[in-house]
Amino acid sequence: MLSSRLGVLMSAALLAACASTPLPPWPTHPSSSSKDAAATRPQAPVSTGRVVPPPLGTSRGQVETAPVADSPLQSRDIGQEAPAADLPYSPAVAARFPAPDVRYDTPGLEPGRRSFSTNAEIADWLHALAGSSRRPTLTELITMGTSQRGVPIHALVITQASGTDAVALDNSKRPTILLIGQQHGDEPAGAEALMVLARELSQGLLEPMLQRINVIVVPRANPDGAQAGQRVTANGVDMNRDHLLLNTPEAQALAKLVSKYRPMAVIDSHEYTVIGRYLQKFNAIQRYDALLQHATTVNEPEFVTKAATQWYLEPMRKALGDQQLTADWYYTTSTNPNDRTLSMGGAQPDTGRNVNGLKNAVSLLVETRGVGIGRTDIQRRVHTQVTAITSALQTTAERASDLQQVRSFVNRDISSQACRGNVAIEAVQTPEKREVVMLDPNTGADVAQQFDWNSSLHLRTQKTRPRPCGYWLSAHASAAAERLEMLGVQVMRVAEPGNVLADTYSENSRQTMDRPDVRGTAADSAPIVRVGVTPMRGSIDIPEGSYYVPLNQPLANLVVAALEPDTQSSFFANRIIDDLGSVARIMAIPSLVFDDND
Known part of the structure; x- marks a missing residue:
């Protein structure tokens, strides 16, 4: 049975440890x-x-x-x-x-x-x-x-x-x-x-x-x-x-x-x-x-x-x-x-x-x-x-x-989780057995059968990484920046060069394939690029005209889905970003100057 509250208020120590927002009461009846x-x-x-x-x-x-x-x-x-x-x-x-x-x-x-x-x-x-x-x-x-x-x-x-x-x-x-x-x-x-x-x-x-x-x-x-x-x-x-x-x-x-x-x-x-x-x-x-x-x-x-x-x-x-x-x-x-x-x-x-x-x-x-x-x-x-x-x-x-x-x-x-803890990168359905009732095509009677059932109610996390403070995109990744803005994400343009602590992606493997879907293959015109990557920590130069996508915003989880390159739905896998060198995970709050209109 689901809890009747959004969550129990955490102790001050626990709140300090995870820096999350205090949970309001979960209303079981309309307010x-x-x-x-x-x-x-x-x-x-x-x-x-x-x-x-x-x-x-x-x-x-x-x-x-x-x-x-x-x-x-x-x-x-x-x-x-x-x-x-x-x-x-x-x-x-x-x-x-x-x-x-x-x-x-x-x-x-x-x-x-x-x-x-x-x-x-x-x-x-x-x-x-x-x-x-x-x-x-x-x-x-x-x-x-x-x-x-x-x-x-x-x-x-x-x-x-x-x-x-x-x-x-x-x-x-x-x-x-x-x-x-x-x-x-x-x-x-x-x-x-x-x-x-x-x-x-x-x-x-x-x-x-x-x-x-x-x-x-x-x-x-x-x-x-x-x-x-x-x-x-x-x-x-x-x-x-x-x-x-x-x-x-x-x-x-x-x-x-x-x-x-x-x-x-x-x-x-x-x-x-x-x-x-x-x-x-x-x-x-x-x-x-x-x-x-x-x-x-x-x-x-x-x-x-x-x-x-x-x-x-x-x-x-x-x-x-x-x-x-x-x-x-x-x-x-x-x-x-x-x-x-x-x-x-x-x-x-x-x-x-x-x-x-x-x-x-x-x-x-x-x-x-x-x-x-x-x-x-x-x-x-x-x-x-x-x-x-x-x-x-x-x-x-x-x-x-x-x-x-x-x-x-x-x-x-x-928004409060930026730079803290871990974030899940990819998850898959959980295989189960389930009885489903269909109809006999001749008599119309109920027919109950046991099926192999892929459940989305309990996902299995396949990959996690430390949650970054945000992502850097090169000026060549303007198409990605535009798509993020269409989604409602805040994207900031860098006005002056700088230097930040970041994880860049080192490619380990590459495979070109059709994009899989629960129905078989998603109807699409182009195959995807599945890569295996290893994040590599170090300082990188941030040039003027490139982009910063902060994770201290409400749509941060959508940003992760788009910009972590080694998932089938990512901008890299689907060729909106064409180079692993055009995206990096920013691992400390950056001291950068951004355009005023951002």
């Missing part, structure tokens, strides 16, 4: 100020044949949208959906997933429709919401960036703060929650659900939550992939493995949004494969309506993980159960037909889930059944997303002040 959120929490009326929350379906009028012109992007318009999947299961399996009592009404969910909402329809929907809000609620449609094929990537800011800019949201003292949909273009239920939620937050049942929280909604993060009906972006990169490297404009757009608004919670909406590999390997079909997972990567803050599990996932599972929807931990299996192992979402700091966790946000993955089954059960899939995400919104409202306290503590604690 007194958060309890006020109960008054603003939507209360569903009791009525037969309806579900919570009632107005999230046909009980509200549909947002008016303008006629949609044909898209100029011709790869395959989402309005011309691929042929329906030939589902290899019986009516008995289909009977396990009845439609919900409520129906949702986005353009892509209209009766008789063969396609999901197009990029233009989503843009029209968001424009209509942004133009129809009334005080105290404010909405603003932001163009976060542009996809590789020139499609705008939109975010809708919904708030009752004094304004919709980042400063106004920060001054409101309300936590901001970011909702992201369709990073993978062939996973449409998240986008449809977020369109519904954007409407209900801006002008519907969920609007009272805005007295406690700010919300940013990104219904479709990968518009090119959605238009083509494919998982990856236009250049073949899986953007959900690109949140540390930021090689795609789509991942860069999300990184800049997160850096600007600093959300305390991020919900990443996906769908998972139902048949495919599971039928081929196990002669079974996926059973669960939702698969859930919080951030699980090396150096993830302990108390952010506690908040994710106790405050978010436990109520979310209950909310799903109350709607007769099933849930389990997220898992997948590799594309290798001979590999019968199931793996939770990975431990690498490259996914949105893990990178946002290293930004000290509660970061959750919500996956619904969907990949490979076309429009089958689409109302149930959207209902599952709406139910899970509404629970996350309610938690954020009820725990508003508690989340502020955790964020403040974690930011100060991480």
Whole structure:
């Protein structure tokens, strides 16, 4: 059982030894100020044949949208959906997933429709919401960036703060929650659900939550992939493995949004494969309506993980159960037909889930059944997303002040650890055995099987090093400095030459390989460089125009993930830094002069 407190206050001697920040009490119930959120929490009326929350379906009028012109992007318009999947299961399996009592009404969910909402329809929907809000609620449609094929990537800011800019949201003292949909273009239920939620937050049942929280909604993060009906972006990169490297404009757009608004919670909406590999390997079909997972990567803050599990996932599972929807931990299996192992979402700091966790946000993955089954059960899939995400919104409202306290503590604690103790460099999943229930493809009956299971809940640390005070980057590593700044990291430019105590990296081995992933290999265009290194201590000269990245900042653990070269996700392994001599670990507080604008 998890402790009911963030931690016991340490003795003065222990605090002096580790120089960490004193731990605040861990609230087992919402704080007194958060309890006020109960008054603003939507209360569903009791009525037969309806579900919570009632107005999230046909009980509200549909947002008016303008006629949609044909898209100029011709790869395959989402309005011309691929042929329906030939589902290899019986009516008995289909009977396990009845439609919900409520129906949702986005353009892509209209009766008789063969396609999901197009990029233009989503843009029209968001424009209509942004133009129809009334005080105290404010909405603003932001163009976060542009996809590789020139499609705008939109975010809708919904708030009752004094304004919709980042400063106004920060001054409101309300936590901001970011909702992201369709990073993978062939996973449409998240986008449809977020369109519904954007409407209900801006002008519907969920609007009272805005007295406690700010919300940013990104219904479709990968518009090119959605238009083509494919998982990856236009250049073949899986953007959900690109949140540390930021090689795609789509991942860069999300990184800049997160850096600007600093959300305390991020919900990443996906769908998972139902048949495919599971039928081929196990002669079974996926059973669960939702698969859930919080951030699980090396150096993830302990108390952010506690908040994710106790405050978010436990109520979310209950909310799903109350709607007769099933849930389990997220898992997948590799594309290798001979590999019968199931793996939770990975431990690498490259996914949105893990990178946002290293930004000290509660970061959750919500996956619904969907990949490979076309429009089958689409109302149930959207209902599952709406139910899970509404629970996350309610938690954020009820725990508003508690989340502020955790964020403040974690930011100060991480910043205080610079130059002290050790830091984990790399960790891997733990092999276990676990029983998982799937469905018989003919009878629809539950089939429980024991599987080899790679758990991300208990990571095994593979490598640690003394925690540096910061990192030095040569002037030639400007691309790395730019990516770090996009991630929200403070990077300082050296104005005058100096000398510092540092660990440089001596290379012991080198191997070129594909970047491994829990699904097999990450979709990427270039192999990675895996090196073995030995840190070598000594004084180094620091030239003018080079960079210093201090670790006495809240995103220090993200910096470690990017700059330690001998991990598969690092900037060096992925060729953003092309020379080991362009990075060093600074082992004493440097006496350097930096540019004023830093």
